[in-house]
Amino acid sequence: MEQVIFYCFAALLLFASSMVITVRNPVRAALFLILAFFTSAGIWLLLDAEFLAMTLVLVYVGAVMVLFLFVVMMLDIDLAPLQEGFTQYLPLGIFVAALITIEMIAVLGASHFGLDIVAAPIAHPEGYSNTKEIGLLLYTIYVYPFEIASVILTVAIIAAITLTLREKKSKSQDIDKQIKVQAKDRVRIVKMEAVKKQESES
Amino acid sequence: MDSIIALTNWVTEQTVLYTVIKIAAIIVPLMLGVAYLTYAERKVIGYIQVRIGPNRVGPFGLLQPIADGLKLALKEVIFPAKSNLYLFLVAPVLAIGPALAAWAVMPFDATLTLANIDAGLLYILAITSMGVYGIVIAGWASNSRYAFLGALRSAAQVVSYEIAMGFALVGVLIAAGSLNLGEIITAQQGGFWNWYWLPLFPLFVVYFISGVAETNRAPFDVSEGESEIVAGFHVEYSGMAFAVFFLAEYADMILISMLASVLFMGGWLSPFQGIAGLEALFSWVPGIIWLLMKTCIFLFLYLWLRATFPRYRYDQIMRLGWKVFIPVTLVWLVVVATAQVFDIGPWFTEAVL
Numbered sequence: 001m002e003q004v005i006f007y008c009f010a011a012l013l014l015f016a017s018s019m020v021i022t023v024r025n026p027v028r029a030a031l032f033l034i035l036a037f038f039t040s041a042g043i044w045l046l047l048d049a050e051f052l053a054m055t056l057v058l059v060y061v062g063a064v065m066v067l068f069l070f071v072v073m074m075l076d077i078d079l080a081p082l083q084e085g086f087t088q089y090l091p092l093g094i095f096v097a098a099l100i101t102i103e104m105i106a107v108l109g110a111s112h113f114g115l116d117i118v119a120a121p122i123a124h125p126e127g128y129s130n131t132k133e134i135g136l137l138l139y140t141i142y143v144y145p146f147e148i149a150s151v152i153l154t155v156a157i158i159a160a161i162t163l164t165l166r167e168k169k170s171k172s173q174d175i176d177k178q179i180k181v182q183a184k185d186r187v188r189i190v191k192m193e194a195v196k197k198q199e200s201e202s
Numbered sequence: 203m204d205s206i207i208a209l210t211n212w213v214t215e216q217t218v219l220y221t222v223i224k225i226a227a228i229i230v231p232l233m234l235g236v237a238y239l240t241y242a243e244r245k246v247i248g249y250i251q252v253r254i255g256p257n258r259v260g261p262f263g264l265l266q267p268i269a270d271g272l273k274l275a276l277k278e279v280i281f282p283a284k285s286n287l288y289l290f291l292v293a294p295v296l297a298i299g300p301a302l303a304a305w306a307v308m309p310f311d312a313t314l315t316l317a318n319i320d321a322g323l324l325y326i327l328a329i330t331s332m333g334v335y336g337i338v339i340a341g342w343a344s345n346s347r348y349a350f351l352g353a354l355r356s357a358a359q360v361v362s363y364e365i366a367m368g369f370a371l372v373g374v375l376i377a378a379g380s381l382n383l384g385e386i387i388t389a390q391q392g393g394f395w396n397w398y399w400l401p402l403f404p405l406f407v408v409y410f411i412s413g414v415a416e417t418n419r420a421p422f423d424v425s426e427g428e429s430e431i432v433a434g435f436h437v438e439y440s441g442m443a444f445a446v447f448f449l450a451e452y453a454d455m456i457l458i459s460m461l462a463s464v465l466f467m468g469g470w471l472s473p474f475q476g477i478a479g480l481e482a483l484f485s486w487v488p489g490i491i492w493l494l495m496k497t498c499i500f501l502f503l504y505l506w507l508r509a510t511f512p513r514y515r516y517d518q519i520m521r522l523g524w525k526v527f528i529p530v531t532l533v534w535l536v537v538v539a540t541a542q543v544f545d546i547g548p549w550f551t552e553a554v555l
Contacts, residue, residue, distance in 0.1 A: 054324040062331025
């Protein structure tokens with residue numbers, strides 16, 4: 001049963017990821033990428049890695065891809081100039097693709113990740129919590145790399161925010177001032193005496 | 203009698219069939235709940251605005267949601283000529299799928315759960331975060347400016363408020379020491395003052411308001427702001443396709459309300475726990491009744507908010523999410539973590555790990 005599910009997910013993943021690069025419409029490509037993330041989360045679930053699977057869906061499907069889709073939808077991409085020179089660059093493309101494939105086989109092939117080197121994952125006993133295991137590892141053995149990674153991310157956040165903080169010359173609004181505003185700042189009630197019309201003017 | 207026992211035995215043996223029956227036992231009451239939530243909404247807002255609300259179909263207008271549903275089901279579904287037809291049809295499905303799937307881990311009672319999984323809270327966060335795709339894809343596939351603007355507004359808003367919401371949930375799981383929803387409820391054992399709404403009060407408020415924003419309800423309903431963009435992302439939808447968006451929105455409202463009562467108001471625990479006379483007096487009430495009553499309080503809050511507040515301006519929504527809620531949750535997370543380390547009060551004494 002588990003094998004059937006695995007092969008279903010694997011086939012779906014391969015289909016989705018090949019559609020990402022072949023489909024013409026960029027929005028559809030992004031949607032297929034979402035499907036690919038979702039199916040790989042399914043495969044991770046089969047490995048009892050529920051924390052990783054859920055986080056993949058939460059972070060990539062739920063946040064990153066939404067923003068990605070946001071940008072792709074707003075761009076009105078004209079496909080014709082992108083496809084120009086396809087045949088011209090084809091040999092180079094094939095060469096690079098072949099190179100990458102060979103590299104991947106050399107690094108990830110059976111000589112490094114075969115069953116005799118990396119054992120097949122064993123079925124975990126009931127009550128095994130992947131979340132707890134990851135938490136223990138992250139905060140004990142790998143605590144320094146974890147902390148360093150978080151510091152780097154914080155630096156990146158601050159950098160990204162400072163990039164957007166330019167001097168505002170356009171009609172930007174200061175919301176704090178807007179909220180503090182009260183009726184007496186905006187409306188001035190002027191009391192005036194009624195004046196009788198002068199007859200002599202006419 | 204024997205035949206009934208034999209039948210139930212046979213049913214429990216068929217795990218797939220049994221699960222399907224259990225799923226139906228959740229979804230059918232949920233759909234009924236959605237139907238009568240629309241009725242309650244119109245009645246409550248009616249009374250708040252000194253009107254009567256629907257009162258023509260059936261006694262007190264009670265059959266109104268049935269009539270509305272029938273009408274929507276019989277209407278023609280119109281496909282805009284230049285829309286992306288496939289995605290146009292997939293969008294409502296993507297909206298309602300997550301809204302229903304999240305219910306799988308909801309603990310209705312001490313033992314009444316469809317799937318009692320370990321990472322229940324993470325599952326709900328992950329699944330509900332996918333609900334926005336229905337709206338975004340609907341807006342894009344309609345090939346209409348109004349729908350597209352609605353989709354863009356919704357995408358940015360949902361992503362922003364998800365962060366504040368996630369942090370609020372992190373506070374709960376620090377306090378409970380578990381991601382399992384059932385264990386989060388049992389960690390709140392001990393009556394009204396032991397529930398998490400008190401020690402996690404800022405997170406509780408942030409969670410519920412973010413929940414209102416996540417479900418695109420008033421005053422955060424800019425994705426369908428009628429005054430600016432007609433009806434937002436579902437302008438082009440009609441008939442049943444429109445009804446499915448409606449179902450998803452209301453199912454999400456019920457989900458957020460029930461989650462708020464599970465995470466902060468003790469779920470199916472009785473509010474009279476620990477009070478000598480009342481606890482025994484109300485001990486016959488099943489837990490699910492308490493849970494539903496708490497859920498109804500939050501649903502009423504939804505309707506009350508809608509009838510009271512005008513729609514937020516878009517930049518103010520973003521400001522509230524990023525500059526108010528996220529700092530508040532971050533500060534309170536530090537407070538909660540400190541309290542957990544020093545075992546403060548009855549709330550943080552649970553042994554972690």
